Each structure stands twice: as structure tokens, then as C-alpha cells.
Amino acid sequence: MIKYKLICKNCDLKFDSWFASSNEYERLKKKKLLNCHKCNSYKVEKTIMAPQLINSKSKTEKKIDLEKYNKVKKTIKDYQKFIKDNFKYVGDNFAYEARSIHYNGKKKSKGIYGNASKEDLKELKEEGIDAQMIPWIDEKKN
Numbered sequence: 836m837i838k839y840k841l842i843c844k845n846c847d848l849k850f851d852s853w854f855a856s857s858n859e860y861e862r863l864k865k866k867k868l869l870n871c872h873k874c875n876s877y878k879v880e881k882t883i884m885a886p887q888l889i890n891s892k893s894k895t896e897k898k899i900d901l902e903k904y905n906k907v908k909k910t911i912k913d914y915q916k917f918i919k920d921n922f923k924y925v926g927d928n929f930a931y932e933a934r935s936i937h938y939n940g941k942k943k944s945k946g947i948y949g950n951a952s953k954e955d956l957k958e959l960k961e962e963g964i965d966a967q968m969i970p971w972i973d974e975k976k977n
């Protein structure tokens with residue numbers, strides 16, 4: 836939407852009017868659908884004031900983003916809870932523990948989770964060890 840300050844050349848009345856676009860203003864003017872509220876004259880002109888743009892779309896998008904973010908955050912938290920309940924936390928020893936499970940055949944043991952660098956994960960993958968990086972929310976920061 837665009838708001839124009841209009842002025843009537845006949846009686847000098849100034850008033851604001853909303854248009855869907857600047858083209859709509861031209862269209863209405865051409866069709867003589869723009870007239871002064873006071874004297875009904877068609878000598879209505881745009882004043883040189885810069886039009887104000889109302890962007891209601893971005894507000895809505897921001898709201899959706901936040902909803903999406905909260906949804907994703909909840910999913911991650913649920914996932915974290917699942918992991919905490921079902922996997923053993925090994926902290927920074929993740930790569931070591933993952934290898935010991937893989938090479939010692941400790942199939943019966945719980946899965947593990949912990950901290951690993953991208954390089955660790957790459958190496959583990961090359962060794963045929965299934966490890967995945969998941970997004971993690973540090974609860975202390977919340």
C-alpha cells in the first residue's frame with residue numbers, strides 16, 4: 836500500500852489517500868475517480884512528499900519464522916531428550932568411544948553421544964563408523 840498526500844488545486848484541501856500502488860493512483864485519476872472530499876473537484880494532485888510504504892508482509896513473515904523456530908527448537912529438544920534417555924554421554928571422548936565400540940564389537944552397549952569435531956566425524960566415516968552430527972541446544976544458554 837502507498838499513502839499519498841493529495842492536494843485539491845481548487846480549494847487547497849490537503850488529504851491523505853491510500854492506493855494499492857502508484858499505478859492505481861494514475862488509473863483512478865485518469866478515470867476521474869479521484870475527487871476532492873470538500874468541493875468534489877477533479878483537480879486533485881499528488882503533493883511532492885515521498886510516498887510512505889507500508890510493508891505488512893515482512894511482519895507476518897517474521898512471525899512465521901518465530902513459530903517455525905520454536906517448532907524446530909521443540910523438535911531438537913525432544914530429540915535431545917530421547918538421546919539423553921537412550922544414549923551414553925561421553926563428552927569429548929566421542930571419537931575414542933565410537934572407535935572402541937566399532938573395533939571391540941560392543942554391539943550390546945548403548946549408543947553414545949558427545950562432542951566431536953567435523954574432522955573427527957570425517958575420519959570416523961572413513962573408517963566405516965556411523966556417526967551423525969545433530970543440532971544441539973545448550974540448555975544453559977536458554
Ligand SMILES: [Zn+2]
Nearest residue numbers: 843846871874
Ligand atoms: Zn477541493
